[in-house]
Amino acid sequence: MIKVAVNGAAGRMGRLIVKNVSEDGQLELVQAFDVSRIGEDAGEVAGVGKLGVAITSASDLEKLDADIVIDFSVPDGALNVLRAAKDKGVKAVVGTTGFTQEQKEEIEEISKDIPIVLSPNFSVGVNVFWKLIERAAELLKGYDVEIVEIHHRFKRDAPSGTALKAAEVIKRVIGERETVFGREGEALRGDEIGVFAVRGGDVVGEHTVYFIGMGERVEITHRAQSREAFSRGAIRAARWIAEVDKPGMYSMDDVLGL
Ligand SMILES: NC(=O)c1ccc[n+]([C@@H]2O[C@H](COP(=O)([O-])OP(=O)(O)OC[C@H]3O[C@@H](n4cnc5c(N)ncnc54)[C@H](O)[C@@H]3O)[C@@H](O)[C@H]2O)c1
Missing domain, CATH: 3.30.360.10 (Dihydrodipicolinate Reductase; domain 2)
Structure with missing residues (x-):
């Protein structure tokens, strides 16, 4: 099983990602981070019942321990999780938008160490x-x-x-x-x-x-008729990046072979 952590797990997108990961035969939710709903079960927050993964404070990202982290949070939150992912050698799928030029440059720099799929739209x-x-x-x-x-x-x-x-x-x-x-x-x-x-x-x-x-x-x-268009694409990106070992910045074009 591919171990997945979700950052922004209590948000609109994060909850859907938690749901889709829990339904996926190849992916397993092992961690969930957010700045709200800390301590609550991520599955219950996502409306899919208890998954046994409590939401951990995003200020404890040094606890990150997964194969892949999927981030749908805010720009600062995404940068924090990417820095932790770099330190731990965790691959990343980033859906957060609204980065400054400086933040984009830092993400580019981090992608020299870990594979990252970054897309402002995963549908x-x-x-x-x-x-x-x-x-x-x-x-x-x-x-x-x-x-x-x-x-x-x-x-x-x-x-x-x-x-x-x-x-x-x-x-x-x-x-x-x-x-x-x-x-x-x-x-x-x-x-x-x-x-x-x-x-x-x-x-x-x-x-x-x-x-x-x-x-x-x-x-x-x-x-887009439903946010699942985005979350399903991000799940597809997670399964794809699980097979990628070369660090770099990847897009949905790579994932979809467009
Ligand atoms: N790429 C795509 O396909 C796609 C699709 C939809 C939304 N988005 C983007 O994803 C992001 C989230 O969207 P949403 O609609 O789920 O928003 P949301 O506000 O519902 O959720 C954001 C979540 O992040 C949490 N958060 C805030 N600060 C944080 C931090 N420092 N660390 C960790 N978590 C933190 C919030 O508590 C919240 O639970 C936005 O940037 C949005 O534009 C991208």
Whole structure:
């Protein structure tokens, strides 16, 4: 069995990861970390009944002892667990978003010592969506590009990591240009990519890239219907990284062979 620790185990994603790990024939939940619900059984917190793994305080990460840690927490929490994973030689699957440039550089540095799968979106559909917008950007050169994302009212970071990656993918095709986050006042469109973050209610996550020309537009949309789209992808990444021994920074492209 592959021993899995979960960081952010009491969160919306962490609870689903705990559930999916407990249902998986190859993975075994051995540890759960969080800053809340400490001491409670991770399975009970996840709604799947007692698993015999109590949630440990994330300030005790020196206790990390697993083959793989799956992190869906906050940027500081992810960095803490990655530092511990590096010290202990534990592989990591990181779904947390909203890292600063400095934090991204530290993750890159840590990946020289351990294999890490890092993805701002673990859903298979979104990874295919990134491929589709890449192709559309090649075919629709000269069209104006705008990205709109919609998420639930509790999301901390804006715009989403998925929207930022969509902009990055497109810039790789059409060349570097400014990203404009919303517009107001005197805001005549230039050559930029516009990115808009809509927040409300319980929307799991929607992304649309618009390629707008004179007289027509193409819209490519991904809609997540359930958070399981993300957690199942992260579980797939965990099973995949279990077989990888070479340290490095891996993406869902590697996991899915895209
Ligand atoms: N990559 C993906 O596919 C994907 C999908 C959904 C969400 N996310 C990202 O995953 C992260 C978590 O999302 P969520 O909706 O589960 O949020 P959430 O707020 O429901 O859960 C976060 C959990 O982390 C815990 N936490 C806070 N500080 C911590 C620390 N220092 N150490 C350990 N745990 C800590 C919180 O107590 C909470 O239980 C966010 O960054 C979100 O954007 C990524």
